[in-house]
Amino acid sequence: MKNIYIIRHCEAEGQEPEAPLTNNGQTQAVDVAAFFENRKIDRIISSPFKRAIQSIQPLANEINIEIETDQQLAERVLSSLIMPDWFVKLRATYDDFDLAYEGGETSREAANRILGVVDDVLKSDAEDTILVTHGGLISLLLNHYNKNFGFEQWRTLSNPDIYILKLDQHISLERIWEAEKDNL
Structure with missing residues (x-):
């Protein structure tokens, strides 16, 4: 059996690649480490964005595992243009997975990036792997396994969030952050 933990990064100061975690986000990262206290982890793969790495660094330090970075887990680029109506434009990409805006990638392209990482993990020897990435990519991955997961469900993802x-013979997907974080 393979377990892949999919983590949305903790609260950050911004959206740019070098945006760090807020003070609250740093506390959340410690909470994420505590969440995994009694779970076996063989491998950690993260988006190269600073907020993703900082979200998992406390756990990596605690269990002495090096964080691998993978550009395939980087934030989705909706467009290279500033779009005041980005929220409406983003919603449209959940209705049409082949819709692309100037300088951006389609939902299908972004989904294929994270699915490629999942496929590589499945081919590896690691049984328990953590992927740390961003809400948009996570929502597209979850949509691959559950077609009811779309734009509205993306809006409900928390920072952090864990699925x-x-x-094994069957595939199951479950949100475990909300279910267990109150028990910390």
Whole structure:
């Protein structure tokens, strides 16, 4: 059986690649480490964005695992242009997975990036892997396994958020952050 933990980064100061975690986000990162206290982890793969790495650094330090970075887990680029109506434009990409804006990628292209990482993890020897990435990519991955997960569900993702994808004879996907974080 393979377990892939999918983590949305903690609260950050901005959207740019070098945006760090807020003070609250740093506290959340410690909470994420505590969440994994009794779970076996073989591998950690993160978006190269600073907020993603900082979200998992406390756990990596605690269990002495090096964080691998993978550009395939970087934030989705909706467009290279500033779009005041980006929210409406983003919603449209959930209705049409092949819709692209100038300088951006389609939902299908972004989904294929994270699915490629999942496929690589499935081919690896690691049984329990953490992927740390961004809400947009996570929502597209979740949509791959559950077609009811779309734009409205993306809006409900928290910072941080954690899902587990279990793969053996069957595939199961479950949000575990909300279910267990109150028990810390």
